[in-house]
Amino acid sequence: MTSLYVHIPFCLKRCIYCDFVSGIYDPRKADAYIDALDKEVLNIPEKTQISTLFIGGGTPTALSVHALSNMIRNVFSRFSFIGDYEATIEANPGTVDKDKFQAIRSSGINRVSIGIQSFDDDELSLLGRIHSSDEAEQAVRLARDAGFKNIGTDLIYGIPGQDILSWRKTLEKAVRLKPEHISTYELTVEKGTLLYEYLMFRPQSPPSPRGRGTGGGGNKFTMPDEDKIIEMYEHTIDYLTAEGYSHYEISNFSLPGYECKHNLNYWDRGEYYGIGLGAHSFMYGKRFHNTDNLEDYLKTISEGKSTVKETELITEEKALSEAIFLGLRKTGGINLESFSKRYRVNVLGRFEKEIKEFQEAGLLEITESECSYETTLRFTRKGLLLSNEVFARFI
Numbered sequence: 001m002t003s004l005y006v007h008i009p010f011c012l013k014r015c016i017y018c019d020f021v022s023g024i025y026d027p028r029k030a031d032a033y034i035d036a037l038d039k040e041v042l043n044i045p046e047k048t049q050i051s052t053l054f055i056g057g058g059t060p061t062a063l064s065v066h067a068l069s070n071m072i073r074n075v076f077s078r079f080s081f082i083g084d085y086e087a088t089i090e091a092n093p094g095t096v097d098k099d100k101f102q103a104i105r106s107s108g109i110n111r112v113s114i115g116i117q118s119f120d121d122d123e124l125s126l127l128g129r130i131h132s133s134d135e136a137e138q139a140v141r142l143a144r145d146a147g148f149k150n151i152g153t154d155l156i157y158g159i160p161g162q163d164i165l166s167w168r169k170t171l172e173k174a175v176r177l178k179p180e181h182i183s184t185y186e187l188t189v190e191k192g193t194l195l196y197e198y199l200m201f202r203p204q205s206p207p208s209p210r211g212r213g214t215g216g217g218g219n220k221f222t223m224p225d226e227d228k229i230i231e232m233y234e235h236t237i238d239y240l241t242a243e244g245y246s247h248y249e250i251s252n253f254s255l256p257g258y259e260c261k262h263n264l265n266y267w268d269r270g271e272y273y274g275i276g277l278g279a280h281s282f283m284y285g286k287r288f289h290n291t292d293n294l295e296d297y298l299k300t301i302s303e304g305k306s307t308v309k310e311t312e313l314i315t316e317e318k319a320l321s322e323a324i325f326l327g328l329r330k331t332g333g334i335n336l337e338s339f340s341k342r343y344r345v346n347v348l349g350r351f352e353k354e355i356k357e358f359q360e361a362g363l364l365e366i367t368e369s370e371c372s373y374e375t376t377l378r379f380t381r382k383g384l385l386l387s388n389e390v391f392a393r394f395i
């Protein structure tokens, strides 16, 4: 299975927590960028059969209908796609309308992932999002009306000032819209972001006049503590599974049959090409990525040179460690028989010490399936809460 990722590095405004490769949308730069993408795509062998396509960003839907449709059509005409391909586009509620969704759907995209993040207007404003809760809701309806039968919604918990009640409301509202897929990410503070700056250097400064607990009245800008984060995550699992969503990856939930195939390919260490600014690829046992400087990217493409900035040859040792920490992200865990066939390694023997330690601590478990005689290594519920500690030992 080969996947293709296309990066669109433009947004209308920078969110305070964002450390993705993206700058402010400028129509002229965007046009030059789309031309460059059309050229870069020619570097991928034409006969490549694509199973999944993911157009992410940035905000792909910041582009005009015309630019977006042309770019998508160009990708579809370049490659052959398998019959039941999955093609996703990320959409930001502040940048979509009926016509844009319809154009995207008719160009061959069959899945849309909507960045909602919260249904609380104060939280959205604090995060620097460009849309309101009502617009987020409207975006889901517009996507549905445009014919999308596979809609994902991205939500964030652990927002400064957020409490469990507000998170519950966001989840409930999301479920009422009946998306096929719900991703729930804990807000992390990355160096270089505005959020990091507020927390480290300007704890009294509000990022938004409407933000709660952000210093508008002199309060500190504080993140929810660890106990609250755990409570939110546990509630997410309990609530979404009770509503019929399958918890198939640490942060991801879907209705049966609607798991994101593109991301499953990443977690299975499948091959993928990435095109565009800062895009990563994993092909022929190598990981490589493009430059993340827009001027350099445009210049190298116009000169017909390679945009690859760094290449890493994956050693056997590295491949094993990747397979473990990526495989464990799936709640179904790692099928030990398939693993030993693919990597020619007995995981239980190779990582005996680590696995035993985590089993004793109640973080990992080995389960046997009665009907298929399959053995699986996976996280326990407690392990899911402390997954980063486990990953750190396998990296």
Ligand code: SF4
Pocket: 010, 011, 013, 014, 015, 017, 018, 019, 020, 022, 057, 058, 059, 092, 115
């Ligand atoms: S919309 Fe997404 S990519 Fe753009 S600034 Fe916000 S978080 Fe970053």
